[in-house]
Amino acid sequence: MSVAFASVAEPAATYQSLFNLYLIFAIVAGSITIGSLILFPILYRKRGTAEEPGTERKERGNLKVIGLVVVLMVATLSTTAYASFSVKDFYLRHPDCKTAICVQVEAFQWAWNFTYPNGKNVVGLLRVPQDTPIVLNVTSNDVFHSFSIQSLRIKTDAIRGRYNVIWFNVPGTCPSNGKSGYCEYRIQCFELCGLGHAFMTGRLIVMPPTDFSTYYNSSGP
Ligand SMILES: [Cu+2]
Incomplete structure (x- = not known):
């Protein structure tokens, strides 16, 4: 019973918000990964039509997609790092014995x-x-x-x-x-x-x- 209400106490509330942030990122990252695992084999499965022998496939990575992924990764890492260090600071800056x-x-x-x-x-x-x-x-x-x-x-x-x-x-x-x-x-x-x-x-x-x-x-x- 106390678990549910403890989130209004400090520093529990701050910890809980950090946990929630990581949980959201984990759900998004997990959905993208598992979604890709399901979607890609369907989209890129081997088709019935065989390619002409000797024809070479020219495939290039889409630079826009790669750029977007890199930006998203950097944004995610910097957000979680900033949030984690802020919580650590909050935790370490305990009140002194005059007020506590x-x-x-x-x-x-x-x-x-x-x-x-x-x-x-x-x-x-x-x-x-x-x-x-x-x-x-x-x-x-x-x-x-x-x-x-x-x-x-x-x-x-x-x-x-x-x-x-x-x-x-x-x-x-x-x-x-x-x-x-x-x-x-x-x-x-x-x-x-x-x-x-x-x-x-x-x-x-x-x-x-x-x-x-x-x-x-x-x-x-
Ligand atoms: Cu013990």
């Missing part, structure tokens, strides 16, 4: 440890307010892991001795999860990290800001 809530994420076999700016520490459960940029500083305490929230289209490696930064912002229109204004996403490890890898999951709960500040200042998980 920066959370330290430490992976270990086999769970996630979240530490908030005020020192609040919770394992396996990340609660954040709606309409607020959240920046995650991801690292590992042991082997390689990979932190991902698929519905929000974010993923980064968790490596000991190194911090990888990802960010997201879920708006207040996220789907209700029983209690008004709450929604939940699944956190999952995406790097084979040992026996418990498949069960290395966590929960992200997005909640109204007032509820979050009560939670943030409480001592409970």
Whole structure:
């Protein structure tokens, strides 16, 4: 359920638009290729009339067609390259900790440890307010892991001795999860990290800001 609505969250919406662009190009390119495979054998099949021996066929490539194909290829490649690098820039330019809530994420076999700016520490459960940029500083305490929230289209490696930064912002229109204004996403490890890898999951709960500040200042998980 969260997958459909997650596209309004950032950077998921931007990723989704890039995916849609590639999908359109793939459908067009696929249609041209498969269409040609079907059409050309019909158009250029061997006819019944045999050619006179010794007659030479003079065939030249149509320069206009070749030119058009080259222009289309260059246009396609430059459009996708421009779109890809723009999305990469958008993704890398994460908000700073003055406007965002920066959370330290430490992976270990086999769970996630979240530490908030005020020192609040919770394992396996990340609660954040709606309409607020959240920046995650991801690292590992042991082997390689990979932190991902698929519905929000974010993923980064968790490596000991190194911090990888990802960010997201879920708006207040996220789907209700029983209690008004709450929604939940699944956190999952995406790097084979040992026996418990498949069960290395966590929960992200997005909640109204007032509820979050009560939670943030409480001592409970
Ligand atoms: Cu894992």
